[in-house]
Amino acid sequence: MLAKSSTELVRQKNSVLVLTALRRHGPLAHTELSDFTKLSSATVSVITTDLERAQIIEKAEQQAASGRGRPRVLFSQRRDCGYLIVVIISSDAVQYSLVDYAGRLIDRFTEERQQNVSGVGSFVTGLCDALNRIVARSRLPRDKVLMISISSKGLVESSEPVLRWSPIFGREQIDFAAVLRDEWSAKVILGNETLLVAAAVGRQEENKKGRDFRGLAALSLGHSIGLGIVRRGEEGKHEISAPNFGHMLHMSGGGLCRCGSRGCIEAYAGFYAILRAAFDVPLDTIPAKFVPVAELDKIAASARQGSRRNIFAFRQAGLALGIGLSRVLSLHESMPIAITGPGTRYYDLLLEGISEGLAESHVVRMEGMPELRVMADEPTLVFEGHLNRALAMMDDDIVRSGVVTELNGQTG
Amino acid sequence: MLAKSSTELVRQKNSVLVLTALRRHGPLAHTELSDFTKLSSATVSVITTDLERAQIIEKAEQQAASGRGRPRVLFSQRRDCGYLIVVIISSDAVQYSLVDYAGRLIDRFTEERQQNVSGVGSFVTGLCDALNRIVARSRLPRDKVLMISISSKGLVESSEPVLRWSPIFGREQIDFAAVLRDEWSAKVILGNETLLVAAAVGRQEENKKGRDFRGLAALSLGHSIGLGIVRRGEEGKHEISAPNFGHMLHMSGGGLCRCGSRGCIEAYAGFYAILRAAFDVPLDTIPAKFVPVAELDKIAASARQGSRRNIFAFRQAGLALGIGLSRVLSLHESMPIAITGPGTRYYDLLLEGISEGLAESHVVRMEGMPELRVMADEPTLVFEGHLNRALAMMDDDIVRSGVVTELNGQTG
DNA sequence: CTAAATTTCTCGACTGTCGAGAAAAAAATC
DNA sequence: GATTTTTTTCTCGACAGTCGAGAAATTTAG
The missing domain is CATH 3.30.420.40 (ATPase, nucleotide binding domain)
Structure with missing residues (x-):
């Protein structure tokens, strides 16, 4: 059954709204908070004094007055x-x-x-x-x-x-x-790495496109293959999920994968899979756990110089990714795809296969090719995703825990 | 940005809560409404009188008193x-x-x-x-x-x-x-047929399992193949979606599908595909639009009597479904699968292929086989899904439109 | 006819948001 | 330097919502 609503919940939601605005835009003054949250000035006053009393936010030291009129005082999170x-x-x-x-x-x-x-x-x-x-x-x-x-x-x-x-x-x-x-x-949370990339890129996208942002998939290429999906739910909340994409079945009875199954996407598009194809090792060879990137760089270099077999190895990987992505798009809406991870350095060699794989499916024929975008710096995105997710959750937990309201009426 | 909350929104949500309780449990008395919604008796009073004044609900004619004490008066929707x-x-x-x-x-x-x-x-x-x-x-x-x-x-x-x-x-x-x-x-809404089946079955499931209900997929078998997914979001709301499952790529460069693409799941598991396989028609033959069910019944009968080729036709269809489902489960969480549609009459012949296809994937090896369940009466489920979805939306629209509150203060 | 039981209604307390205008504080002007 | 203008922040009263407790209503049991 659905949950009932109450005035206290209203305050909680609006408090989180204020904290979220502070997260997204940095230190803000009373007026700006009112603008961003669409809350009335009076309400912002009540909420900020409450949050201040609970030692969650604080007024920043007076900054140089920028114009005439009463100078703004900026609120920001208390670091401690x-x-x-x-x-x-x-x-x-x-x-x-x-x-x-x-x-x-x-x-x-x-x-x-x-x-x-x-x-x-x-x-x-x-x-x-x-x-x-x-x-x-x-x-x-x-x-x-x-x-x-x-x-x-x-x-x-x-x-x-x-x-x-x-x-x-x-x-x-x-x-x-x-x-x-x-x-x-402490509360312990765990997330798939590419889920966090999706969270970070999704936030960036929304900053850019605003309400036009509908959703996005992040694809991470490397030893293993990861996928994160972020969609804007109703009320503007971002819903993130990390499907088991790398081990989705690419081809029935196909090559052996690190996970022990056969025919996973990773067994065609992971680094070890590309290596395997380049050296024509049988598909049921138990794959090496990790492959030095230098090794792949060599294969790529020779592919770029025209080596048929190596071109094919990358093309096959791209095809597995493209077909897999087409299946993802069949099951979700069509959305842009951001590609990250160490594998992006071979993007030129993968692209043809990816495009071809995508083009095969009904959705892509209907909706057209999704936008593909390369975002190289994966580690930064992962960390950013951690912060987005964890700090938003902390805001939520703190407000919900009641430290804000329980001090009311006491002399501070 | 997220939306702010206000006391009026609280009233709206709680009014919808009352109407929803009425939908789910039929006519209810004041006390029962209070129990179901967890709202206080006083609040229920205010909301019901408002809804009554707005001519949305009405008190039912006095029914025979069931025990001692003041008799209950039941509220129900005004039909008109x-x-x-x-x-x-x-x-x-x-x-x-x-x-x-x-x-x-x-x-x-x-x-x-x-x-x-x-x-x-x-x-x-x-x-x-x-x-x-x-x-x-x-x-x-x-x-x-x-x-x-x-x-x-x-x-x-x-x-x-x-x-x-x-x-x-x-x-x-x-x-x-x-x-x-x-x-x-009137407001016009459109839904994929299997989406509505999922909505109906999902509601049934929640009635049975309560809070344990997490999600469910409905698979419809017939001339075409449909899939609907329902998941319980936060706040208990059901989120329904209808992926383009029938035309998800089953096999790269595979049999020709009605949609014009190649290798769709439907091109292996739709009725015409089973027919094609049974008669060994080339896979690139443009398929018949609709196949008489009697025709398939014959093929099934001979398969049940041991015809190799016909057994294979159904097995191949099952395999396409099973592999496709495994891919769905890779991209969502594992969830039970309810199978409906005219194709359920061949479930005995399909099951082996379905199971085998599912078993191949990494997720199923990890999480175990999902629960499969046959629900034959598809038309009823579709209609039920329509009602669930549309009437809930009407409740929402009516409350949000403001007819409830705008009469306040006027003498009725 | 009275007491008990049960349901519904009503009242006052509390918590929210909001608009308007007062108060504060700096820059511009005379 | 006093006054005006401008901008920001704070405060007050009005209004909307929920809740708990108890009053009022209404039937059955004795």
């Missing part, structure tokens, strides 16, 4: 309101970042992962160590860390922070909530 | 508050139904469609005629018809009532809003 730790797990390293409530980076370090010692157990202890280290270094009390946002490639449970399958750990699941529950009071 | 016309377009006929605000069927007739005269022009004039006829027969003023809900197989624009592609009219689009704008003030 809470902290976020971002953990980005990639195939060869894990990056830890400590971020304050205003979104500013405080500390960051990267731990190399040894390829050989890859048990989940040792990874988890490494994770806990690193988390302890990052709070210790910054001398923060643990309970000021309100959220830990983790990302990895692979298949992620949508409602809980459980990694179901990953190229790194395979079927060994990791339940991050369970792992961190004892030591941390 | 508004009317809905449901138009179900199928390959050989168009069914028109007139329904009152309480969901009761008032009038219904069916127009045969001649296969030969199948231009969009003549279809549209036929549609207008029939709509005029159905209001004339019931002696209703036209402007009391608040909504016209149309369904067809094929590809439907999600935001506007535009039929983009259909097995009947091909690429000749129909913009129903434009066609009916001049003669009707």
